[in-house]
Structures are given as structure tokens and as C-alpha cells.
Amino acid sequence: MEASAIVFYTLASMAVVSAVMVVTRRSAVHAALFLVLTFFCVAGIYIVLSAEFLAAVQVLVYAGGVMVLYLFVIMLVPLQARPLKPPVRHVAGSLLLAGLLAASLISYFWNATPSATAREMGYPPAGGGNIEAVGMELYRRYLLPFEIASVTLLVAMIGAVVLARKKV
Amino acid sequence: MIPASHIMIFSMILFTVGMLGVLTRRNAIIVLMGIELMLNSANINFIAFSRQLGDMAGQIFGIFTIVVAAGEVAVGLAIIIALFRNKDTINIDEIDIMKG
Numbered sequence: 375m376e377a378s379a380i381v382f383y384t385l386a387s388m389a390v391v392s393a394v395m396v397v398t399r400r401s402a403v404h405a406a407l408f409l410v411l412t413f414f415c416v417a418g419i420y421i422v423l424s425a426e427f428l429a430a431v432q433v434l435v436y437a438g439g440v441m442v443l444y445l446f447v448i449m450l451v452p453l454q455a456r457p458l459k460p461p462v463r464h465v466a467g468s469l470l471l472a473g474l475l476a477a478s479l480i481s482y483f484w485n486a487t488p489s490a491t492a493r494e495m496g497y498p499p500a501g502g503g504n505i506e507a508v509g510m511e512l513y514r515r516y517l518l519p520f521e522i523a524s525v526t527l528l529v530a531m532i533g534a535v536v537l538a539r540k541k542v
Numbered sequence: 543m544i545p546a547s548h549i550m551i552f553s554m555i556l557f558t559v560g561m562l563g564v565l566t567r568r569n570a571i572i573v574l575m576g577i578e579l580m581l582n583s584a585n586i587n588f589i590a591f592s593r594q595l596g597d598m599a600g601q602i603f604g605i606f607t608i609v610v611a612a613g614e615v616a617v618g619l620a621i622i623i624a625l626f627r628n629k630d631t632i633n634i635d636e637i638d639i640m641k642g
Contacts, residue, residue, distance in 0.1 A: 382544050386552040393556055393579050397563030402571050409575050412556075416582050423549070425589045428604050435608050440578070440615050447619045448571060451626050468565035476558040483550045504601075511598045512605070519602075523609045530613030537620035540627075 382422045389415035402448045406441065413437050426504045549590035556583035570625070570632040574618045581611045 392415065395408040413436040420429035512520055556579055563576030585604045592600025626632055 379544050382549075390552070390555050390559065393559040396575055396579065397559060397567060397572065402569060405572050405575055409578065412579065413582070416586065419549075419552075419586065420589055422544070423589045423593050425592065425601050425604070428585075428589065428601055428608075431605060431608055435612055436578075436582075440612060443615055443619055444571065444575070447622060450623060451571070451632055465566050468562055471565070472558045472562045475561070476554060479554050480551050483547045483554065485547075507598055508601055508605070511602050516602050519606060523606055526613055527609060530616050534616040534620040537617065538623045 378422050382419060385415045385418045385422070389419070403445070406444045406448060409444070410437050410441050413441075424504065427508045546590050546594045550587060553583040553586040553590070556580075556586070568633050568635055570622050570634050570637075571619075573634065574615065574622070577618075578611065578615070581607060581614075 389412050392408045392411040396405045396412060399405045399408065413432060417429040417432040417437075420426070420432060560576045560579030560583065563579065564573050567573055567576065585607050588600040588604045588607065590600075592598065592604075622632055625637060629637060631637065
């Protein structure tokens with residue numbers, strides 16, 4: 375087994391274990407910290423899949439921005455007096471649904487071999503590296519979606535400010 | 543080279559775990575975390591197919607997914623703060639005024 379495969383399987387199993395911890399921990403702070411670990415593992419997987427720019431963005435946006443937001447809100451909203459326990463019937467139904475979805479898709483993917491394989495040219499791009507390739511694609515072919523994404527972020531920012539502000 | 547099907551199975555497992563979090567947890571903040579996990583797993587699929595097909599478009603869409611996820615978290619957490627201010631709870635079983 376080559377080195378990148380070992381790194382991938384290690385990171386993938388770490389990500390799955392910490393994701394399970396996110397949804398099972400009772401304390402929201404612990405869940406948030408395990409979520410950071412999951413995000414870092416996913417960023418490592420992006421590097422293994424030679425998407426280095428996206429890995430950097432993942433660490434900056436998720437582990438930097440989103441996590442600070444989560445921790446602020448967890449600190450602002452006090453802990454519940456009553457434990458938030460779901461009814462057993464509900465958990466059983468959810469487990470059944472999730473298991474069915476996972477089993478059906480995994481059994482499909484297990485034998486699936488995508489017909490196309492990596493082309494000789496273009497990926498990873500010859501010279502310049504991943505960031506230059508992403509930039510070229512983003513500012514040439516996807517310029518309009520890029521501008522719309524910035525408007526989306528502006529709308530989200532204004533919406534968050536309006537929703538969370540104290541009524542005067 | 544790691545087979546694409548293994549990456550898809552990994553992202554599938556991550557998606558299922560996130561879905562379980564959304565379905566079973568009662569704390570609205572942790573429900574949002576489950577949605578983050580699901581978005582991340584979709585992103586892994588984009589990257590896997592980008593590598594498999596030798597096309598940069600998957601990575602560009604990954605960036606757009608991250609943009610939308612960041613906006614979603616900002617608005618979602620603002621909604622949680624507004625809910626807590628108005629109803630004094632973030633237990634999603636007690637927030638049922640829309641049920642009629």
C-alpha cells in the first residue's frame with residue numbers, strides 16, 4: 375500500500391470516529407471541539423486528493439471562522455437545566471433510516487468503478503500548482519458565480535446582524 | 543491511487559453520521575453541526591470526482607459549497623440566538639409554534 379493510501383485511511387477513520395463523537399457527546403462544547411478535529415481530518419484528506427487550496431480554505435473558514443462562531447453561541451446560550459433526551463422510539467427510527475440509506479448506497483458504491491480515469495494532462499496541472507489552476511478556473515469560467523457568491527455572503531452577513539440584534 | 547469508490551463510501555459514512563445527528567439530537571446547535579458534517583461529506587465527493595475525472599470544476603464547486611456553508615452557519619446561529627431570546631430554550635421539541 376502506498377503512503378498516500380495509508381494517510382487517507384488513517385484520516386478517514388479518525389474523521390468518522392470524531393464525527394460520531396460530535397453527534398453523541400452530551401456537552402455542546404465537546405461536540406464543537408470534536409467537530410474541529412473532523413474538519414482538520416477532512417482538510418488532510420483534501421491534501422491527499424491534491425486539492426491543496428481547498429484544504430487551506432477548509433482550515434481557515436471552518437476551523438477558524440465557523441468554529442469561533444459556534445463557540446461564541448454556545449457560551450451565549452446557557453446550558454439547559456433539563457437534559458435534552460430524545461425518545462427511544464425516535465432514535466430507533468432515525469437509526470433505521472440512516473442504516474438503510476448507508477447500506478443501500480455503500481452496496482452500490484462497493485462494486486462501482488467510475489468509467490473515466492484521470493486524464494494525462496490538466497490534473498494535476500503542469501506547472502504553477504493547484505492554486506494557480508483554481509484561480510484561472512475561478513476568474514475565467516466561473517467569474518459570474520464567484521461574484522454571486524460574494525453577494526450571498528453579504529446577504530448572509532446582513533441577515534445574521536438583523537436576526538441577532540436586540541429589538542430597540 | 544486510492545479508488546474513488548472508497549472515498550465515496552467514506553463520504554457516505556460521514557453523511558449518515560451527520561444525518562443521525564440531525565435526526566436524533568434535540569439541541570439546535572448540535573443539529574447545525576450535523577448539517578455541517580453533511581455539507582462536508584458532499585464536498586469530499588466533489589473533490590473525489592474532480593480528481594477522478596481530471597476536471598477542476600469539482601474544486602470550484604467545493605469552494606462555492608464552503609461559501610454557502612459559511613452563510614448558513616451565520617444565519618442559523620443568529621436564528622438560534624433570536625429563538626433563545628424569545629422562547630428561552632433551544633430544545634427543538636419545544637419550538638413548535640409553526641405546527642398550528
